[in-house]
Amino acid sequence: MKKKNNVFDYILPFVLPVLFLIFWQTTALRINNNAIIPTVDRVLENFINFFNDIIGIGTIPMNIGYSLMRVFLGYSFAALIALPLGLLMGYFRPVRALFENFINIFKPVPSISWQPIVLGWFGIMSLARITNLDYGPIFAKLDNFKFSMLSIIAIGSFFPIWLGTLDGVTGVRRVLIESAEVLGASKKNIFFDVLIPAAGPSIMSGLRAGLTSAWAALVAAEMLPGSMTGLGYMISHARELSRMDVVVTGIICIGFIGACFDGMFRLLINKKFSWGKDVR
Amino acid sequence: MLKRKLLALLLVLTIVVLSACGNSTTTTETTTETSTETTETTETTEEVSGEVPHLIFGWGNELHTGMSQLSFVAPELFENQSTRLIPIGDSQMELVKDGKRLAIFDFIVTSSGADAVTLMSQDNLDAVFCSSTAVMSGYDSGADIKILGPVQSGGVSIVAAKNAPYNTFEELIEYAKSNPEPIMAGYHSPVSSPRIVLEYALKEADITVSGDAADYNADVLMSDLKGLSNLIPSLSSGQVELWAGPVPHPQNAEAQDIGKIIAKLDDLPGGKWKDFPCCTFNCRQDLIDEHPEVVQALAEVATYVHDYAQNYREETADLLSEFMGLDKAVLMENDTTYSTSVNENFIHGMNTYVLAMNDMGKFTGRLKDKTPEEVLDLVFDFKFFGEDY
Numbered sequence: 001m002k003k004k005n006n007v008f009d010y011i012l013p014f015v016l017p018v019l020f021l022i023f024w025q026t027t028a029l030r031i032n033n034n035a036i037i038p039t040v041d042r043v044l045e046n047f048i049n050f051f052n053d054i055i056g057i058g059t060i061p062m063n064i065g066y067s068l069m070r071v072f073l074g075y076s077f078a079a080l081i082a083l084p085l086g087l088l089m090g091y092f093r094p095v096r097a098l099f100e101n102f103i104n105i106f107k108p109v110p111s112i113s114w115q116p117i118v119l120g121w122f123g124i125m126s127l128a129r130i131t132n133l134d135y136g137p138i139f140a141k142l143d144n145f146k147f148s149m150l151s152i153i154a155i156g157s158f159f160p161i162w163l164g165t166l167d168g169v170t171g172v173r174r175v176l177i178e179s180a181e182v183l184g185a186s187k188k189n190i191f192f193d194v195l196i197p198a199a200g201p202s203i204m205s206g207l208r209a210g211l212t213s214a215w216a217a218l219v220a221a222e223m224l225p226g227s228m229t230g231l232g233y234m235i236s237h238a239r240e241l242s243r244m245d246v247v248v249t250g251i252i253c254i255g256f257i258g259a260c261f262d263g264m265f266r267l268l269i270n271k272k273f274s275w276g277k278d279v280r
Numbered sequence: 281m282l283k284r285k286l287l288a289l290l291l292v293l294t295i296v297v298l299s300a301c302g303n304s305t306t307t308t309e310t311t312t313e314t315s316t317e318t319t320e321t322t323e324t325t326e327e328v329s330g331e332v333p334h335l336i337f338g339w340g341n342e343l344h345t346g347m348s349q350l351s352f353v354a355p356e357l358f359e360n361q362s363t364r365l366i367p368i369g370d371s372q373m374e375l376v377k378d379g380k381r382l383a384i385f386d387f388i389v390t391s392s393g394a395d396a397v398t399l400m401s402q403d404n405l406d407a408v409f410c411s412s413t414a415v416m417s418g419y420d421s422g423a424d425i426k427i428l429g430p431v432q433s434g435g436v437s438i439v440a441a442k443n444a445p446y447n448t449f450e451e452l453i454e455y456a457k458s459n460p461e462p463i464m465a466g467y468h469s470p471v472s473s474p475r476i477v478l479e480y481a482l483k484e485a486d487i488t489v490s491g492d493a494a495d496y497n498a499d500v501l502m503s504d505l506k507g508l509s510n511l512i513p514s515l516s517s518g519q520v521e522l523w524a525g526p527v528p529h530p531q532n533a534e535a536q537d538i539g540k541i542i543a544k545l546d547d548l549p550g551g552k553w554k555d556f557p558c559c560t561f562n563c564r565q566d567l568i569d570e571h572p573e574v575v576q577a578l579a580e581v582a583t584y585v586h587d588y589a590q591n592y593r594e595e596t597a598d599l600l601s602e603f604m605g606l607d608k609a610v611l612m613e614n615d616t617t618y619s620t621s622v623n624e625n626f627i628h629g630m631n632t633y634v635l636a637m638n639d640m641g642k643f644t645g646r647l648k649d650k651t652p653e654e655v656l657d658l659v660f661d662f663k664f665f666g667e668d669y
Contacts, residue, residue: 006282006285008282008285008286008289011289012285012288012289012292015289015292015293016292019293033401033402033403033422034401034421034422035398035401035402035421035422035423036401036402036403053492056491056492057491057492057493058492058493058494062494119513119517120517123517123518123519124517124518124519135460135461135496136496137496139496140493140494140496141494143493144493223506225466225504225505225506225507225510225513225514225519227503228491228492228493228501228503228504229493229494233504236504236506237470237504239398240392240394240395240398240469240470240471240504240506241394241398241417241421241470241471242394242397242398242401242417242418242421242423243421
């Protein structure tokens with residue numbers, strides 16, 4: 001029998017956010033210093049003027065767009081390497097023996113630590129400069145995607161994706177593979193039709209965690225000297241101007257978008273891989 | 281079911297309220313403990329010289345604002361002064377006047393004027409030597425801070441990458457107008473005087489300057505390099521090919537064969553930037569209100585320290601080379617004039633900054649559209665340097 005929706009089902013999710021807003025506004029009014037904590041209305045004003053230039057670095061949607069694109073590029077690059085590597089390491093013991101300890105040395109290193117190194121390696125190399133475009137609007141836009149930034153994001157997202165994939169493959173029940181072998185399946189069939197689908201829930205979890213890490217690494221990437229766009233740059237630049245209202249605006253944007261990404265993955269996992277919970 | 285939901289709601293509210301009350305209680309208890317400790321400390325201090333404020337003082341590690349470091353590295357230089365900053369730890373010093381302790385300071389190195397003003401706005405810094413334009417911007421944004429007087433003038437140079445196809449400011453202008461791509465320029469602090477001077481000088485030469493990366497039609501695109509320490513790396517990595525910075529960074533860029541000085545302030549067109557003031561002694565309004573004697577004593581210290589720096593250049597370079605991490609030879613290239621005199625040159629310079637910053641739309645709050653005279657009344661307080669403008 002379908003559960004009847006109660007009014008509390010609709011009210012409860014809003015209780016904490018409303019209490020938080022009240023607490024925030026009360027505290028901000030009491031402290032009365034925008035450099036320490038801005039008021040809710042001041043931050044709201046930035047969202048009301050969403051399509052206006054903010055602190056001289058373009059509009060908020062423009063900066064969100066650049067950030068999203070950087071995350072997409074860095075994350076995709078990380079997934080391109082982490083997924084096949086995790087699959088191969090999970091399936092072939094010699095490959096695992098070759099790579100596992102080496103990768104584990106770098107796993108605990110936060111992506112922000114790589115800033116000086118990637119800056120030295122890549123300098124100002126960007127998508128625009130590598131394609132040798134003539135200067136123009138396209139060049140100006142593509143020049144915002146510097147390899148140093150993209151590599152920070154890629155490093156940040158690589159490890160969760162790799163680990164989720166590796167765990168997924170190594171966690172596939174032996175009986176599934178043996179059953180397929182008994183029924184005459186080839187190694188290729190076993191790999192693509194048994195192993196990958198069985199490892200699917202864990203791979204998806206890894207991809208989900210990887211996207212969260214990519215989004216977190218983005219802020220560190222966009223704080224690199226010379227960066228001129230993005231939510232991370234907006235936050236660091238606003239701090240220098242004592243515009244904490246813009247800092248908070250940037251944080252809210254990052255949090256909201258990150259939550260949306262996570263929600264998308266949750267929906268996908270629930271729809272396509274919900275059986276994974278039952279198997280465990 | 282309804283009862284369960286009501287119970288859940290009540291539980292959530294209780295947790296939130298208890299957390300808030302719990303924190304307050306904890307804070308009160310902690311404050312009580314701290315008060316007890318403070319009372320004990322105060323009793324000890326009182327044995328020495330009465331109630332003494334514990335404050336935070338800052339300056340940069342460059343030749344515009346770093347002169348007070350002399351009190352740290354060579355306090356014996358000023359032992360005959362009646363008012364002195366005496367080091368009592370690695371990053372702590374006491375302010376003493378006529379043998380009486382007036383204050384204890386924790387000292388911090390600030391990375392830029394914007395950094396300093398943000399810290400002051402957040403009550404994390406009480407007094408600082410930093411860029412005057414940064415303080416004006418901070419006041420404009422709502423910070424209750426004051427400029428008390430100058431400490432130096434000049435000492436700003438415009439630096440281009442070593443292989444840039446221009447060697448003077450005039451050649452830069454010609455190149456910027458004819459080049460199809462914008463010139464990438466940088467600044468160490470969004471509200472510092474070198475940035476204001478560079479941007480205004482470019483705009484006066486009909487160069488379009490923008491901070492928006494999407495503005496591909498601009499002649500010059502300016503990006504935030506986030507601190508003085510990134511000036512040299514930004515040139516060597518090719519991220520920017522132009523910046524204006526305080527001594528010794530331009531000289532260091534030349535010494536490292538990474539950049540070349542294409543203009544000093546005196547070389548800029550029009551002559552209005554000759555020996556132009558940049559950095560000042562600044563503090564929070566509540567420090568002036570609550571401890572004017574401390575501010576007065578600091579002003580006295582600032583005066584003789586900067587007099588020493590002006591008259592003993594070689595000795596100053598020698599003493600500060602380790603603090604600044606540079607060879608004495610580079611520091612000897614210092615073309616700054618040190619003075620705490622509130623003179624016509626200083627007032628003229630501040631007025632020019634006000635006009636320039638309003639013209640460029642940098643003031644959006646309390647100083648928006650204000651005249652230089654009005655800004656002088658609001659932001660400046662010269663009485664501690666004995667001047668009355």
